[in-house]
Amino acid sequence: MPTLNLAPASVADYRRLAEARLPRFLFDYLDGGAYAEVTLARNVRDFERLELHQRILRDVSARSTAVTLFGSELTLPLALSPVGLSGMMARRGEAAARKVAGAFGVPYCLSTLSVCSVEETAAAGSGPLWFQLYMLRDRGACADLIGRAKAAGVSVLVLTVDLPVVGTRYRDVRNTMSGGGNAWARLRRGLISYALHPGWALDVGLGGKPHVLGNIAPYVKGAATPADFSAWANASIDPSISWADLAWIRAQWSGPLVIKGILSPEDGVEAVKAGADGIVVSNHGGRQLDGVASTISMLPRIAEKVSGQTRLLVDGGVRSGQDILKAVALGADAAMIGRPWVYALAGAGEAGLLNQLKALQGEFSVSMALTGTLCVKDVNASVLFGPPLASN
Template identity: 55%
Template structure:
């Protein structure tokens, strides 16, 4: 079946259509990961051996998926993750995705590096979105952006903490996004790539303007294209950031604070100490340090470390189905964030694609819970999993070895990096 005529049923289907529609460099930017992309693959593959136990003869006539994420009602345990340059994948894509998320009753997270500004996205509806931010060298800009977000009704800040340096992606080097390419490489990544996708050129390249980074355009008035905005962001990355800076942020931001990019029990405990309301177990979608663990493998260790007494735990990276969502919830997450899936869907079918994708996730979760004999998402825990093939993800112990670590850390003022 020709890709353009494919009726998408899975994330992989939306990915195929997105690849056929997007200029090569844009598809690779969304699809790629750091270096050899080992962690990128592991994020997806490590979900597969985690079996779900089928249990029969239970009353599952009324499945309840509703929950809360960071204190906000959600129709299922899922939020749309922040995506940089989202508006390059479909015309005003952040606006389209926000509308789809609103219709589905889910939180939408706007990236600092979005094409659509926070003001444009706020105009979609009265439902507040979540806003994602980095710790920039210019702290005055950080404070000003937080003030802008607060004035628009944003009450949940997703702060990315795994960007001490920018990760390197071979695909971006080959396509010229990372700079340093030859004249032929620039032509191939630019004019030739666009010429191969005339539909994208008309719908996004022309009708989707302006292609500014809406949230930071006032701070980079000389920038004329996404590459120049990206260069400014890279120049603003602050490698000196420590937990002390997060304490400063916590004092500045009065709403919910979610720290995204936590991948070890120790960092989860630090996040609890500085007052994070929630964390996202994340390796930046495999886009930062290749070779680190997948997020689903680290999730139960972090859940055991916090032992229910720390911040709420979410997860991103590798979630490709409603069954993956159930696996994550069973291993200790309150919910998940999806990034690439909604980008593929919006690139393939716009707002309708995102809505259909979210409906598919919802349906897969309902079927999975019913056949596992569970009628309420609140009852999902490790007991629904068959972990024989992955013993390191075995049943939660009654006394996790990290159980008292949080209290100890709170009392210990000599932890490295804490003044």
């Protein structure tokens, strides 16, 4: 007899709750990846293929999951990744995530393409707040965004560099989230989906307004819906960005600068040369270039080149506290989660997200104990059985 899901216990459980609550086009936007979603699946699978090395009869009674990252004391080596439009997945979702993350003791990174502005998000909680920046063609708007982030108390600027052009996601094409189809078809899809998800429609659709992208609203004229703002943003992201542009960003921002979207050792070395205080090994959660390597398979190769020269983070495929342990074992200072935190917030609200973070910490702590480690700095490749696996 199957176990009844009386309470969510895993990221997969929260994913099911989010799928049941969200209109289909929003869930597909959150859950999907580029093209055939090969890399999306590979990110998760390659974490699963790594085996932990169990050790016994070691005193593990005084364990600690705490770390220090960019001057902040964290409950565990984890940060919440930026997820665009997350304020459409839950009522004022970015502000809610900031509140929960700060209370738990991990950083929250706000997306440029968020419903809640950086000012609203900053005011919603405490703890380390990071801001993710896309380089826009309009350098004036870009400079203003950085200034607003600084004024709001953002401590770390995260520049996403793997989106010079927007990748194609077949799920978004099929449900017309990315355009296409006639206006009547899109309206009918929306009305039917809202009717089938009354909880979301009342709480977020009606109660979560305004549905604008708060960070970029001051720079957009004539936009009225999230789709309008997204279209503006997609057309405004600068495809000409190069390493030379980092000097311009440095002139605007004096705090820690993290480069997100590194997937090759060569680019990791270039990021260090450019003065990055941190890099995120990332393939945009499998949402950009399908068919590339998983992030966890590239992490040790990049760590070999840059370890000790910059802070190293990884996202894509992290679904458990054990995955966080595996990431740290292969050279990461911390892991980042995107979809999982949105699943929890969308499916079960702030309490769900807090419970998920506690579960991740519990899984991480238990896995530390059963691999014979007491603190995060002692986690290394010895907690894994056998060499890192190459992606295929």
